[in-house]
Amino acid sequence: xxxxxxxxxxxxxxxxxxxxxxxxxxxxxxxxxxxxxxxxxxxxxxxxxxxxxxxxxxxxxxxxxxxxxxxxxxxxxxxxxxxxxxxxxxxxxxxxxxxxxxxxxxxxxxxxxxxxxxxxxxxxxxxxxxxxxxxxxxxxxxxxxxxxxxxxxxxxxxxxxxxxxxxxxxxxxxxxxxxxxxxxxxxxxxxxxxxxxxxxxxxxxxxxxxxxxxxxxxxxxxxxxxxxxxxxxxxxxxxxxxxxxxxxxxxxxxxxxxxxxxxxxxxxxxxxxxxxxxxxxxxxxxxxxxxxxxxxxxxxxxxxxxxxxxxxxxxxxxxxxxxxxxxxxxxxxxxxxxxxxxxxxxxxxxxxxxxxxxxxxxxxxxxxxxxxxxxxxxxxxxxxxxxxxxxx
Amino acid sequence: xxxxxxxxxxxxxxxxxxxxxxxxxxxxxxxxxxxxxxxxxxxxxxxxxxxxxxxxxxxxxxxxxxxxxxxxxxxxxxxxxxxxxxxxxxxxxxxxxxxxxxxxxxxxxxxxxxxxxxxxxxxxxxxxxxxxxxxxxxxxxxxxxxxxxxxxxxxxxxxxxxxxxxxxxxxxxxxxxxxxxxxxxxxxxxxxxxxxxxxxxxxxxxxxxxxxxxxxxxxxxxxxxxxxxxxxxxxxxxxxxxxxxxxxxxxxxxxxxxxxxxxxxxxxxxxxxxxxxxxxxxxxxxxxxxxxxxxxxxxxxxxxxxxxxxxxxxxxxxxxxxxxxxxxxxxxxxxxxxxxxxxxxxxxxxxxxxxxxxxxxxxxxxxxxxxxxxxxxxxxxxxxxxxxxxxxxxxxxxxxxxxxxxxxxxxxxxxxxxxxxxxxxxxxxxxxxxxxxx
Numbered sequence: 001x002x003x004x005x006x007x008x009x010x011x012x013x014x015x016x017x018x019x020x021x022x023x024x025x026x027x028x029x030x031x032x033x034x035x036x037x038x039x040x041x042x043x044x045x046x047x048x049x050x051x052x053x054x055x056x057x058x059x060x061x062x063x064x065x066x067x068x069x070x071x072x073x074x075x076x077x078x079x080x081x082x083x084x085x086x087x088x089x090x091x092x093x094x095x096x097x098x099x100x101x102x103x104x105x106x107x108x109x110x111x112x113x114x115x116x117x118x119x120x121x122x123x124x125x126x127x128x129x130x131x132x133x134x135x136x137x138x139x140x141x142x143x144x145x146x147x148x149x150x151x152x153x154x155x156x157x158x159x160x161x162x163x164x165x166x167x168x169x170x171x172x173x174x175x176x177x178x179x180x181x182x183x184x185x186x187x188x189x190x191x192x193x194x195x196x197x198x199x200x201x202x203x204x205x206x207x208x209x210x211x212x213x214x215x216x217x218x219x220x221x222x223x224x225x226x227x228x229x230x231x232x233x234x235x236x237x238x239x240x241x242x243x244x245x246x247x248x249x250x251x252x253x254x255x256x257x258x259x260x261x262x263x264x265x266x267x268x269x270x271x272x273x274x275x276x277x278x279x280x281x282x283x284x285x286x287x288x289x290x291x292x293x294x295x296x297x298x299x300x301x302x303x304x305x306x307x308x309x310x311x312x313x314x315x316x317x318x319x320x321x322x323x324x325x326x327x328x329x330x331x332x333x334x335x336x337x338x339x340x341x342x343x344x345x346x347x348x349x350x351x352x353x354x355x356x357x358x359x360x361x362x363x364x365x366x367x368x369x370x371x372x373x374x375x376x377x378x379x380x381x382x383x384x385x386x387x388x389x390x391x392x
Numbered sequence: 393x394x395x396x397x398x399x400x401x402x403x404x405x406x407x408x409x410x411x412x413x414x415x416x417x418x419x420x421x422x423x424x425x426x427x428x429x430x431x432x433x434x435x436x437x438x439x440x441x442x443x444x445x446x447x448x449x450x451x452x453x454x455x456x457x458x459x460x461x462x463x464x465x466x467x468x469x470x471x472x473x474x475x476x477x478x479x480x481x482x483x484x485x486x487x488x489x490x491x492x493x494x495x496x497x498x499x500x501x502x503x504x505x506x507x508x509x510x511x512x513x514x515x516x517x518x519x520x521x522x523x524x525x526x527x528x529x530x531x532x533x534x535x536x537x538x539x540x541x542x543x544x545x546x547x548x549x550x551x552x553x554x555x556x557x558x559x560x561x562x563x564x565x566x567x568x569x570x571x572x573x574x575x576x577x578x579x580x581x582x583x584x585x586x587x588x589x590x591x592x593x594x595x596x597x598x599x600x601x602x603x604x605x606x607x608x609x610x611x612x613x614x615x616x617x618x619x620x621x622x623x624x625x626x627x628x629x630x631x632x633x634x635x636x637x638x639x640x641x642x643x644x645x646x647x648x649x650x651x652x653x654x655x656x657x658x659x660x661x662x663x664x665x666x667x668x669x670x671x672x673x674x675x676x677x678x679x680x681x682x683x684x685x686x687x688x689x690x691x692x693x694x695x696x697x698x699x700x701x702x703x704x705x706x707x708x709x710x711x712x713x714x715x716x717x718x719x720x721x722x723x724x725x726x727x728x729x730x731x732x733x734x735x736x737x738x739x740x741x742x743x744x745x746x747x748x749x750x751x752x753x754x755x756x757x758x759x760x761x762x763x764x765x766x767x768x769x770x771x772x773x774x775x776x777x778x779x780x781x782x783x784x785x786x787x788x789x790x791x792x793x794x795x796x797x798x799x800x801x802x803x804x805x806x807x808x809x810x811x812x813x814x815x816x817x818x819x820x821x822x823x824x825x826x827x828x829x830x
Contacts, residue, residue, distance in 0.1 A: 028424045030830050129424040135431045137820065148425050184827050188429050190697065194820065196749070197767035199697040202429055202822035208829060241829050249828045291828050292426060331830075333424075 023080050023097050024378060026338055026371055027127040030293050030331025031239075031254060031286075032153060036060070036301075037102035037120025039076050040386040044346030044365035045305025046323025048279040051220065051230040051263025053307075056388075057104035059118040059158055060261065061232050062172025063218040065106045066162035068114050070359070072106045072390040080382040086375050099124070101384075113163030116174065123154040125182050135190075142192035142199070152182030154210050154239070168222035172232075178212035178239060184249075206247030212256070213237040227266040234259040255285040271310030275323075278302045283330040296337040299328035305344070317350045317358070321365070334375035342369035346384075359390045429824030430684045434675065435702070436817040438809040444668045444789075445809060447650040448732045451662040452798045455535045455641035459512065461660075461801045462524070462603040462610040463644065466517070467710035472644035472801070473558055474509075474601040475529065475538060476615045479638030481590045485631055487623040499624035500633075502586045506618045507564075507579040509601060513571055515611035515715050515800070521570040522605035526579040527561025528588060530554070532595040535639035540647070558643050561600045586619060598639075609711075609801075615640060644801065648709055655703065655806035655815075658718060660798035664732075665806075666725055666791045671699070671772050671817065673779060685823045691776055698820035699772040700765045701790075703806040704813035705755035713757040714802040718794075719748035722766050725789035736791055740768050748795035756804050764806065765818065766792070772819070 027033040037059040038049045045052065049060050055067030057074045065072075078099045085092040104118035128149045135142045160174025185205030190198065218232030236256035243249050263277030279301035287295045305323030312318050322345050329338035346365030350358040367382040454460075460474035484498035507526055531554055537545035538558065544551040553559060564585060569577035581589075589597055603610060615637040620630050650656065656663040674688040675681055681689060689695070701722070707713065724737035741749055755762040771790070778785045807813040 025424065028426075127424070131425070135820075137433050138435075144431070146425065146429065148427065182829070184426070184829070186425075186427050186429060186824060186827055188431070188822055190820075194698050195700065195765045195767065197698065197700070197769065199820055200769060200773070202431075202697055202824070203694060204427065204429070204824050205827045248826045252829045290830055292830055 023099060023124055023380075023382075024082060024371060025084055025127055025376060026329055026331075026333065026378070027124050028129065028150070029329070029333035029338065030290055030295060032123035032125035032331070034330060035099065035101055035121035035124050035153070037118070037122075038384075039074060039102065040346055040363035040365040040384040041321065041348060043367060043382075043384040044321035044323055044344050044363070045275050045307060046303035046325035046342065046344050047263060047275050047305055048261060048277045048301045048303055048325070048327075050218075050232060050261040050277045050279070051228060051265055052275055053228050053265045053273060057106050057116055057118060059102055059104060059120040059156075059174070060216060060234060061218050061220075061230060062116070062160045062174040062216050063162050063170045063220045063230060063232070064172070065114045065116050065160075066164045066170035066172060066220075068106050068390070069108065069357075070391045071108065072388065073392070074102070074104050074386055074388045076100065076102045076384060076386040078382060078384045080380050082378050082380040084376060084378040086377050097126075109161065113161055116158070116160040116162065118158045118160070118174070120156055120158070121153065122156050122178070122180075125150050125153045137194065139194075142190055142194065145189045145191060147187045147189070148185070149187075150182060150184050152180060154178060154180040156214050158214070158216070160216070169219065171219045172217070174216045176214035176216070178210050178214060178236070180210045181208065182210075182241075183207050206249040207244040208241040208247065208249070208252070209244070210239060210241055212239040218261075227264060229262075229264040231263070232261045234261070252289065254289040257281040257283050257285065271308060273307045273309065274304070275307065276304045279327075281330070286330075294332045296328050296330050296332055299330055299337070301325070301327035311347070313349065317348070317353060319348045321346050321348075329371070332373070334373045336374040338371060338373040340369055340371045342367045342382075344368075354391070357390075358388065361388050362386065363388070426830065427825050427827050429822050431697075431820060431822045432681050432684045434678070434681055434819050434821060436672070436819070438814045438816065441671050441817040442667050442669050442809070442815065445655070445665065446667070446731075447654075447656050447663060447665050449650055449659070449661060449663045450732065451664060451793075452660065453536050453641070454643075454660045454798065454801070455538075455639065457660050457798050457800070458640070459515075460601070460612040460615075460640050460642040461644065462601060462612065462642070463608070463711070464603040465606040466609040467713075469646060470609065470644060470711035471540075471557065472603075472609070472642050474612055474615070474640070474642045475533065475535065475558055475598055476601070476637040477535065477598040477639040478589055478617045478635045480592060481619065481635050482633045485621065485623065485633060487625045487629075487631060489625050495625055497623040497625045501622040501624075502583055502590070503620045503622050503630065504583055505581050505586045505620055507581055507599060508576055508616045508618055509612050510576040510614050510616075511569065511571070512611040512613045513575055516571070516609065517715060518571065518605070518608040518610060521568050522603060522608055522610065523566055523568050524577055525566045525602040525604055526564040527600045527602065528564055528585060529558065529596055529598040529600055530560055530562065533558070533598065535641045538641060538643055540643045540645040557645070558600050564599070566604065586617070589617065612640075642801075648712060648803075651805065651808070653810060654706065654808040655792065656708075657720065657792050657804050658714070658794045658798070658800055659712065659803035660801045662794060662797035662799075663803055664791050664793040666728070666731060666789055668728070668789050669701075669768070669771070669817070670788050671775060671819075673776070681821070685821060689821070689823060691821070692780055693773040693777045695821050695823050696769065696772055696776060696819055697822050698767065698818075699769045700767040700818045702816045702818050703764045703766070704815075705751070705760050705762045705764055706805050706807050706813075707760045708756045708803055708805040712802045714753035714800060714804065716800070717750045717752055718756065718802075718804045719750055719796070719799065720764070720766060720804070721748040721793055721795040722768060723791050723793065724771065724787050725791050726787050728787070728789045737787070739795070740771055741766070751804065756802075761813065
């Protein structure tokens with residue numbers, strides 16, 4: 001005859017930081033928080049990474065590199081400081097983290113065009129949640145801490161080519177391979193000793209690695225050096241998640257949406273240009289692939305910005321940028337579509353210029369934004385730094 | 393201006409690096425938990441986890457205790473006498489001669505002496521004066537094997553005492569010990585007795601201490617012979633030398649029989665209790681487990697966060713009830729077939745250090761029925777881990793014993809299987825659904 005003592009109750013909440021870095025609690029929704037592979041200039045202009053004047057290595061706008069004429073490398077880092085509120089009675093707190101959303105290299109291919117290799121973030125799945133509680137035992141109450149950690153994310157490695165066709169038209173194509181991994185682990189730690197002995201920690205979790213294919217085709221058209229319009233289409237195969245041998249969780253497969261980007265920039269006055277861009281994607285097809293939560297369906301990412309290109313510092317070009325961006329997040333966590341509003345600003349600084357072309361420079365942006373749904377809201381400061389060198 | 397550019401670059405690096413001290417996006421709310429776990433405490437009855445309980449005695453010898461017990465009619469039954477043999481007497485001593493020079497003198501004359509017995513007042517049960525008798529042993533005896541009836545019990549050599557109880561003896565005197573006046577008793581002995589005690593070729597040499605007062609039990613922590621010695625260099629002076637007991641043991645009657653229905657550890661010689669422990673691999677009950685964790689519940693090392701044997705103490709035989717806290721230890725029996733001489737594994741109570749789990753003496757006397765919990769989580773998890781890995785199961789026999797053997801004539805007793813207070817296996821189980829991707 002077995003006897004048991006029932007009872008489990010979680011009554012107290014308290015946050016302590018586990019060793020996971022990330023940028024948002026919205027990473028807990030669905031497949032995570034989308035991380036655009038954007039450089040600091042795009043961030044400062046509120047742009048989704050399409051239709052900006054000039055040439056750059058932008059992973060999701062393969063035609064943007066067509067105008068480069070020298071070997072070029074770019075590296076972007078992105079620290080952020082986030083405060084959140086809206087979870088439970090004491091559900092407020094802060095955290096910070098740093099991402100490296102994109103790194104890329106472009107190299108001339110004969111005189112035919114440019115070849116590019118980029119590595120960029122796609123989805124951030126890093127977050128943790130922690131809760132204190134109690135377990136009722138026969139001889140009293142034991143304090144426990146439950147913790148769930150998700151560490152990992154989805155990235156993509158792309159190889160691409162771009163070429164100027166003439167007449168101000170440039171085209172680009174990239175082929176990418178999704179990569180990445182995620183560890184998801186639940187832990188219950190007993191803080192109260194039983195008798196004179198400790199209770200061992202309970203752990204459950206798994207490890208999955210991602211794979212999939214991505215293709216992006218894009219084109220831009222410079223109209224009389226005053227206006228540029230551009231667009232790109234991104235297609236992805238299903239995203240496959242394969243568990244490790246010792247993972248009890250199952251394999252999974254997710255449909256990823258077709259993504260269309262349109263954007264442009266126009267010269268309003270000498271040295272002053274206006275940029276605008278939009279990204280459209282429909283995540284409805286992914287809804288059925290999720291075990292929990294849902295998707296926002298059709299979502300938009302819209303940005304507009306102003307660039308003052310004639311500013312200078314010590315005789316060196318230092319364009320000043322302002323922008324605004326609004327985007328829907330694809331995964332629903334608390335019933336309503338999460339959204340993000342960002343006001344941004346920044347500048348670039350050319351360390352070395354050759355005939356008006358920047359051979360070494362840095363771009364910085366600073367964003368003040370807010371993410372929110374019906375329950376959770378986050379406000380954040382986000383810096384982005386892009387270092388670019390060319391002619392090596 | 394170049395400095396300005398350098399400063400801007402430096403600022404960029406600083407900005408990038410300023411957030412490298414990562415913190416987490418950590419939510420303090422359960423709504424973001426994709427999975428939940430539940431914890432339940434379960435207690436398995438004896439038949440569900442244990443079998444083959446056996447009490448084994450004879451480990452160690454009273455001579456290894458480092459102390460001796462005196463008793464007369466204690467608890468109406470226990471008689472115990474202390475036996476001691478003194479080591480080689482000092483062969484020389486340093487004496488200051490008439491010129492003030494310190495010289496070594498080996499021509500010593502033993503004039504008289506005193507046998508001093510020091511008591512452990514905590515382990516002794518008397519509260520008032522008691523009378524003790526000192527006698528000189530007459531039969532050859534062996535300290536490591538002597539019992540109430542046997543003087544020598546070695547291989548191919550068994551000799552009984554002429555009289556049970558280490559007799560006969562030549563009486564050397566009686567004294568009264570009052571614990572209010574000190575912790576020791578002193579018997580005067582003459583030079584002839586000292587000469588007999590000094591003869592290391594005589595296997596019968598030794599003293600016997602008897603308790604003449606009824607109803608108490610005393611514990612002697614040490615016995616020393618103090619010898620008044622006249623040195624040849626200074627015949628007008630006496631030098632006091634010490635010869636501590638090189639062998640100290642005790643013989644007692646009656647010798648306790650192993651309990652037919654209980655569990656026993658400690659004592660001198662020491663008792664151990666062995667039992668086979670094999671936890672179930674799955675649980676189909678009780679209802680609370682099924683309701684919270686689901687049934688059948690497969691037990692895994694991860695599921696079992698805590699496991700402990702829970703014993704109920706019971707009063708030991710009155711003559712052998714502890715007067716000081718009792719230390720408990722539990723070890724794996726590496727070969728049950730080799731018992732009682734099977735080697736044992738390391739202590740499963742590492743957290744308790746070398747002293748073991750301490751239990752107040754009242755649990756085995758005036759306040760029986762206390763639940764004594766002995767954690768064996770690593771032992772249970774090792775069995776379940778071997779099961780999960782499909783490897784050979786580790787030894788599943790446990791020995792309950794004292795961390796030191798022997799440590800006391802008293803022993804601890806627990807309720808055995810078959811009754812309402814039989815031992816149980818307490819487990820704290822935690823389980824949850826499989827962690828999946830979103």
